[in-house]
């Protein structure tokens with residue numbers, strides 16, 4: 001089975017966040033790019049499926065040259081090939097357009113993504129990609145079972161303690177839920193070895209896309225700010241003992 | 256009905272999901288500020304009960320797609336039907352609850368319509384005639400206000416619990432069937448079965464007092480400290496999703512969109528950031544106490560009492576106080 005897994009590099013912390021001129025994107029200084037955790041679970045699932053059924057895993061990311069670290073981590077964890085799309089796109093629907101264009105250049109039976117990224121928190125890119133490729137999809141997938149040559153059976157969360165078992169024809173795209181596999185630790189030696197491996201890269205023009213095709217449409221940012229206090233929270237200060245005593249007083253009122 | 260706000264409803268087993276009433280309340284507020292009507296869309300099979308439950312709930316028009324093929328339809332089919340209804344109706348804006356179901360539907364509907372979509376919103380309002388949403392970025396430590404242009408129509412998915420489900424003045428909606436050519440909608444995946452999670456031994460949903468632990472605990476070995484506080488207060492310990500994903504605590508302890516919904520008298524959140532999927536499972540708690548190092552953590556949005564501090568200092572002190580109060584420790 002040929003699996004492509006989409007993994008995003010996200011900043012561990014951000015500073016100097018402001019709206020970019022034109023209002024279509026957010027500018028920030030990001031520190032230490034890491035693999036988006038939801039996507040790391042998708043990667044682990046891809047590798048587990050390869051171990052069980054054979055095939056190969058290609059990891060696909062998008063971003064500047066610094067996102068290569070994400071690809072090396074994926075290779076160290078067991079991915080076979082790694083591709084970076086050289087584009088910096090925040091809008092999730094536009095990301096779907098670009099990822100779909102890259103996938104058209106690849107061979108695959110299954111595409112895995114995470115559910116959401118910690119920076120945009122929008123949970124859109126996976127299904128947007130599937131829709132552009134007119135591919136069946138499922139969200140918040142907790143189990144994947146290969147049950148035929150051309151089909152898979154999955155379990156997904158519906159919320160409220162409900163799950164659905166769904167059979168999908170391949171190729172399909174799954175937005176994998178966290179916890180589907182344990183996260184594996186990569187020893188530094190393996191990471192060093194992975195850094196020797198070759199990476200492929202696609203430019204937007206390689207994908208037949210022009211910059212203006214991927215400008216986010218239909219909205220603009222007005223303002224970015226720390227979450228407003230709704231005013232209901234009362235903050236308790238003082239030594240740990242003082243805070244604890246005050247808290248217990250409040251707690252007793254409600255019990 | 257031209258130019259109205261359209262709410263996509265959610266129901267299961269003949270029961271309307273509470274998030275739908277929140278969207279209707281929000282939808283009415285937006286419709287009133289724009290001076291337009293409020294419509295809702297319900298799809299499924301044998302919908303009489305659901306229609307009866309919805310009809311008096313304050314919308315002007317209730318659009319219905321009732322078809323055998325929608326009895327157990329997958330998300331793709333549902334998204335196609337909704338997109339078709341939106342195309343026919345051309346509402347000003349579409350509102351959908353950001354439940355797990357909404358998370359799967361919203362991006363697909365938007366893609367089919369070529370419309371902009373804003374998910375995970377904490378608010379939607381009308382400013383100078385334009386729809387403006389507020390939504391989190393970067394783990395929820397920042398919020399952005401985003402103006403939607405009238406293209407699409409735009410889709411807005413609002414978090415559960417972000418808007419109160421106020422009772423709208425009752426009125427009887429006009430029920431209108433929408434005709435969708437089901438034969439033209441591709442059916443690729445097949446829903447085999449819907450499974451309800453079995454009842455667990457420990458039911459946090461029944462507890463009056465919950466002490467909940469998040470990833471801020473950092474280390475599995477430290478969890479007993481939280482358990483001790485829960486016991487000292489006479490309650491149960493619960494947790495956020497990452498602790499279950501890491502295998503540190505069993506799933507039955509998880510609070511949130513994909514875990515349990517709880518509304519105890521007291522919910523103490525220790526080292527929990529307050530992501531929308533967590534808040535949607537506990538924001539109805541009577542008293543929420545949050546202990547978090549980060550003053551911008553979104554958990555403080557719903558907390559009644561906040562402590563911006565290291566949980567490793569506050570939790571033991573609170574346990575000590577609680578034991579003292581019970582007379583277990585000589586003061």
Ligand SMILES: Cc1cc2nc3c(=O)[nH]c(=O)nc-3n(C[C@H](O)[C@H](O)[C@H](O)COP(=O)(O)OP(=O)(O)OC[C@H]3O[C@@H](n4cnc5c(N)ncnc54)[C@H](O)[C@@H]3O)c2cc1C
Pocket residue numbers: 115116140355358394468469470471472494495496497509510511512513514515525526527528529530531532533536546547548549552564565566567
């Ligand atoms: C489809 C879907 C469904 C989901 N369902 C759920 C669900 O049901 N339940 C759920 O909880 N999540 C759910 N999530 C995950 C959710 O988005 C968040 O990732 C998760 O809730 C974060 O958990 P957390 O707050 O424990 O961790 P983090 O977000 O990592 O927060 C840790 C917090 O601890 C604080 N902290 C760190 N150290 C200390 C210290 N020493 N003292 C005090 N504070 C400290 C930090 O400031 C931070 O705010 C779901 C996600 C998706 C996409």
